[in-house]
Amino acid sequence: MNQYKKQNTLFCFAGLNVLEDESLALETAHFLKETTEKLNIPFAFKASFDKANRSSIxxxxxxxxxxxxQILQTVKDKLHIPLLTDLHEPFQADPVAQVVDILQIPAFLCRQTDLVVATSKAAQKYQRLIHVKKAQFMAPWDSKNIIDKITEVMGHSSSIILCERGSCFGYNNLVVDMLAIYEMQQLGVPVTIDATHAVQLPGGQKTSTGGRRYGVPLIAKAAVAAGADGVFLEFHPEPQKAKCDGPSCLPLTSAPQLLKQLRDIYNLTHKEQ
Incomplete structure (x- = not known):
């Protein structure tokens, strides 16, 4: 998993917002694997088994x-790629870590000590990485407290990757402060940009979250130019039919062009740093 630690190459966590069925997961993961291999971009396939914070019951x-x-294990066995998924309760940490290579702590839950500790113990037991989404209500430098919790359990911070995913900007809106990327990097860990969730309009559709799909490439490019170490992106073959966050995800066919642009921006802005 060393390819995701800070070095002179862009890395990518990409996939589906939520698992819908096995065939869709395999189709999406296979396409993204081929795309990232051609571009020499280290890649992990992302998909959630549960979206626990949906707007509507x-x-x-x-x-x-x-x-x-089970679906994620099938993807791993057939395509031989690393996996990333999020967990929401402490009891999920061990079973998830048995399958998944990168354990993600959701933004809304990043201050939940029991979850952070359980995730850290599982990551240490199974030699996994931890991807922590910074909460929409947190200052970037306050991420140090999360790092301290994980370090207290694991004895080091080398398994941690932080993620910027936007900050609350009044009601039903988010904004991305590009300086947050720099501020979190000063804590000594790699930082990704979640360009998909950064363009959300939380609760903007009353019983579901709205989004501004057109903004995903803009945020991703700006963040990579600002120094982000990696990108987090969600795709779907037919975004209008996606069962969650369709307004924020990109068409799967757009991945090759966007990832090439992001790689080129990274190579240009990270030379001789």
């Missing part, structure tokens, strides 16, 4: 822990 949440991990 009637919204699709995913296949659940057991079925979701």
């Amino acid at each position: 009637k919204s699709y949440r995913g296949p659940g822990l057991d079925k979701g991990l």
Whole structure:
């Protein structure tokens, strides 16, 4: 997993917002694997087994822990790629870490000590990485407290990657402060940009979250130019049919061009740093 630690190459966490079925997961992961291999971009496939913070109780949440991990294991076995998924409760940490290479702590839950500690213990036990989304309500430098919690358990911070995903900007809106990338990097860990969730309009559709798909490439390019070490992006073959966050995800066919542009921007702005 060393390819995700800070070095002179862009890395990419990309995939589906939520698992819908096995065939869609395999289709998306295979396409992104081929794309990133051609571009020499280190890649991990991302997909959630449960969306626990949906706006409406009637919204699709995913296949659940057991079925979701089965699908992810199939993707891993057939395509031989690293996986990333998020967990929401401490009891999920160990079973998730048995399958998934990068354990993601959601933004809304990044201050939950029990979850952070359980994730850290599982990451240490199975030699996994931890991708922490900075909460929309947190200052970037306050991420140090999260790093300290993980370090207290693991004894080091080398397994941590922080993620900038935007900050609350009044009601139903987010804004990205590009200086946050620099500020979090000063804590000594790599930083990614979640350009997909950064363009959300939280609760903007009353019972679901809205989004500004056109803004995803803009945020991603700006963040990479500002020094981000990696990008977090969500795609779907048919975004209008996606069961979660369709307004914020990109068409799968747009991945090759966007990732090439991001790689080129990275190579230009990170020379001789």
